[in-house]
Amino acid sequence: MSVGRDQRWRPRRGQVAALTGLSLALGAAAWSWSGHRRLRGEVLQTEHDLRERLALQLHDGPLQSLISARQDLVELRERSPGGLPEEASDALESLEESVRSLRSLAVDTYPEDAREPLDDALRSLAVRLTARSGVPIAVETDGIDELRSGIMVGAAAELVGNALKHGDPHRIVVRAVAIGRSVRLTVADDGRGMPPDAAAAAAVDGHLGLRALDRRIRASGGRWRVRSAPGEGTAVEIDLPR
Numbered sequence: 001m002s003v004g005r006d007q008r009w010r011p012r013r014g015q016v017a018a019l020t021g022l023s024l025a026l027g028a029a030a031w032s033w034s035g036h037r038r039l040r041g042e043v044l045q046t047e048h049d050l051r052e053r054l055a056l057q058l059h060d061g062p063l064q065s066l067i068s069a070r071q072d073l074v075e076l077r078e079r080s081p082g083g084l085p086e087e088a089s090d091a092l093e094s095l096e097e098s099v100r101s102l103r104s105l106a107v108d109t110y111p112e113d114a115r116e117p118l119d120d121a122l123r124s125l126a127v128r129l130t131a132r133s134g135v136p137i138a139v140e141t142d143g144i145d146e147l148r149s150g151i152m153v154g155a156a157a158e159l160v161g162n163a164l165k166h167g168d169p170h171r172i173v174v175r176a177v178a179i180g181r182s183v184r185l186t187v188a189d190d191g192r193g194m195p196p197d198a199a200a201a202a203a204v205d206g207h208l209g210l211r212a213l214d215r216r217i218r219a220s221g222g223r224w225r226v227r228s229a230p231g232e233g234t235a236v237e238i239d240l241p242r
Contacts, residue, residue: 058106070095118144121153143178159187167191188235193228
C-alpha cells in the first residue's frame, strides 16, 4: 500500500525538542573532545618547547663556560714545561667531570624527537637556510646513518651562516662523511674566497667570527682547517671523533 504525501511521518513537537537536544548534546560532546585534544596537543608542544629551550640554554651557556675554562687549563698545561701544579690538575679533573655531567643532563633534557639523525638534521637545516637566503644548499652524506646530530649541526649552521654573510656565494655544499673513527664535516661555497694567509688566520684566531666554534671543536677532541683562494670560494673542514 502506498503512503500518500499527507500520511508521511512527521515528528511531534516533543520529538522535535528531543531530537534538537540530542543534536546539541552530540555537537557539544564532539566540540569538547576536539577541544580536549587541541588543549592536550598545546600542552605537549609547550613542554617540548620548554625542554628544548632549557637543553639549548644548558649547552650554550654554562656548558660552554666550563668547556672554555677546561680548554684554558689544557692549553696552560701544554705550555708549561713541568705541567700543571697539583691544585690546577685537580681543578682540570673536576672540570672534565662537570663537563661530562652537564652534557649528559643537556642530552637527557632535550626532547626525544629532537635528537635527529645527523643526515636528517643536516637536510632540514639546508632546507631552512635555503628558504631564508635564496642560495641553494646541497647536502651530501656517506656512512653516517647511525650518527646523531650533536655538535655537527650547530657547526654546519655557523659555517653556512658565515659563508652567506661574508662569501656572497651562489651555491653551498654541506658534506658529512664517516672516516674510520671520525666524522668529517665540510662546508664549501663558490663565493669570493680569501687569500691563504687570511684563511690560516681564520683557523687560528677566529677572524671569521668562529672563535666559539673553534673552542667547541678543540674541546671535543677535534680539529678544523680552512682552504680558500680569492675568487675560488672557501671550504672549511671539521674532523671530530665519533
